[in-house]
Amino acid sequence: MGFEVTRFQGPVDEELVCPICTGVLEDPLQAPECEHVFCKSCITQWISRQPTCPVDRQSLTSAQLTQVPRILRNLLARLVISCDNAQYGCPRVLNLDTLSTHLEECEHNPKRPILCEQGCALVVPKDELKEHNCIKELRSLINKQQQKMNEYQHEFNELRFFIIEQRREMQLLKDFMRALKTSNPSMRAIADAMDREQQDREVVRWSSSLQRARVTRWGGMISTPDDSLQRMIKRTLTEMGCPSHILDDLMENCHECRWPPGLCSLETRQNNRRQYESYVCKRVPGKQAVLVLYCDNQHMGEEMMLEPGLVMIFAHGVE
Structure with a gap:
C-alpha cells in the first residue's frame, strides 16, 4: 500500500500515484511493456488474482516486473512527508527517502521498545508500558521457556531411543556375523569383509561428529609422548566415543x-x-592434540598416512 497523499507537503504529481491504491508509490515496480508503475505490494497482490496490468489489461506476471527508472526514484525521494507518528505528537516533516531511518528512532513511536524500570528489566512497546505487569510477564516468559524445555526433552528422548535402536541393530548384526563365521567356514571371508565394512562406516560416522581443528604451530609437536600423557589422551578419546576397534591402534600411532x-x-x-597443511585434523576436546584419521585423509600418500589414523599431540598451537 502506498502513502496517503494528504501526508505530503504541496501537490503530488499524478505520475507518482499508484493506480491501484491511489496512494503515493511505495517500493515501486514497473510493467515492462506499458510502463505503468505500481506499489510493489499492490501489484503483487493484483497479479496473484489475475496476471494482467490493472490499467490496460495487458498480460503481466510477477517475473516481468522491473525496477522503475532512477529519475522516478529521485522524484519520490524529494517528496516531503509528515512522520507516521504525527497523530502521537511528532512534528517532523522530512524527505520521503529519510522516513524509514527516522521511524526507527522516533520518540513518539507508540511501538518504540522501552526498558521496564519497575524491576523485571524486560523490553516492552511504549504504548503497552502502562498496562505492563512485571510478575505476569515474567511468569509468561518462564512458561514459554518451560514449554521449550519440554519440547527439547521430548526431542532428546526420541533421539536417545533412536540411538538405542541403532546400537541394538548393530549388535544383532555383529552377533549374526559372528554366528555366520562359526557355522559356515566358507562364508568367513565374506563375513570378515562385511564386518570390516561395518567398522569402517562406524569410524566415518564418528569422524563426522568431531570438530575440525587447525594446527598453527607444527613445530610444537610432541613426537615421543610419555605414558601419562598417552593415558590422558586415551581416556579423552574413550569419552569422545571412539570406536573400540581402533582405539588401541590410534594410541599406538601417537x-x-x-x-x-x-x-x-x-x-x-x-x-x-x-x-x-593438507591434513584434515579433528580436535581432541580440551587437549592440545588432534586426530588425523585415515578416512578423512585418503588424499595423503602412504609416506604421510596410515590406518586407522594418527594421534598428534602438541605443546601448543592447536585451535
Missing part, C-alpha cells in the same frame, strides 16, 4: 616409532612440513 616414513624422524618431518 608415537613417532609407529609413524609413516614421512614423519618417523625429525629430519623427515622438517622436509615434509609443507604437506602438513
Whole structure:
C-alpha cells in the first residue's frame, strides 16, 4: 500500500500515484511493456488474482516486473512527508527517502521498545508500558521457556531411543556375523569383509561428529609422548566415543616409532612440513592434540598416512 497523499507537503504529481491504491508509490515496480508503475505490494497482490496490468489489461506476471527508472526514484525521494507518528505528537516533516531511518528512532513511536524500570528489566512497546505487569510477564516468559524445555526433552528422548535402536541393530548384526563365521567356514571371508565394512562406516560416522581443528604451530609437536600423557589422551578419546576397534591402534600411532616414513624422524618431518597443511585434523576436546584419521585423509600418500589414523599431540598451537 502506498502513502496517503494528504501526508505530503504541496501537490503530488499524478505520475507518482499508484493506480491501484491511489496512494503515493511505495517500493515501486514497473510493467515492462506499458510502463505503468505500481506499489510493489499492490501489484503483487493484483497479479496473484489475475496476471494482467490493472490499467490496460495487458498480460503481466510477477517475473516481468522491473525496477522503475532512477529519475522516478529521485522524484519520490524529494517528496516531503509528515512522520507516521504525527497523530502521537511528532512534528517532523522530512524527505520521503529519510522516513524509514527516522521511524526507527522516533520518540513518539507508540511501538518504540522501552526498558521496564519497575524491576523485571524486560523490553516492552511504549504504548503497552502502562498496562505492563512485571510478575505476569515474567511468569509468561518462564512458561514459554518451560514449554521449550519440554519440547527439547521430548526431542532428546526420541533421539536417545533412536540411538538405542541403532546400537541394538548393530549388535544383532555383529552377533549374526559372528554366528555366520562359526557355522559356515566358507562364508568367513565374506563375513570378515562385511564386518570390516561395518567398522569402517562406524569410524566415518564418528569422524563426522568431531570438530575440525587447525594446527598453527607444527613445530610444537610432541613426537615421543610419555605414558601419562598417552593415558590422558586415551581416556579423552574413550569419552569422545571412539570406536573400540581402533582405539588401541590410534594410541599406538601417537608415537613417532609407529609413524609413516614421512614423519618417523625429525629430519623427515622438517622436509615434509609443507604437506602438513593438507591434513584434515579433528580436535581432541580440551587437549592440545588432534586426530588425523585415515578416512578423512585418503588424499595423503602412504609416506604421510596410515590406518586407522594418527594421534598428534602438541605443546601448543592447536585451535
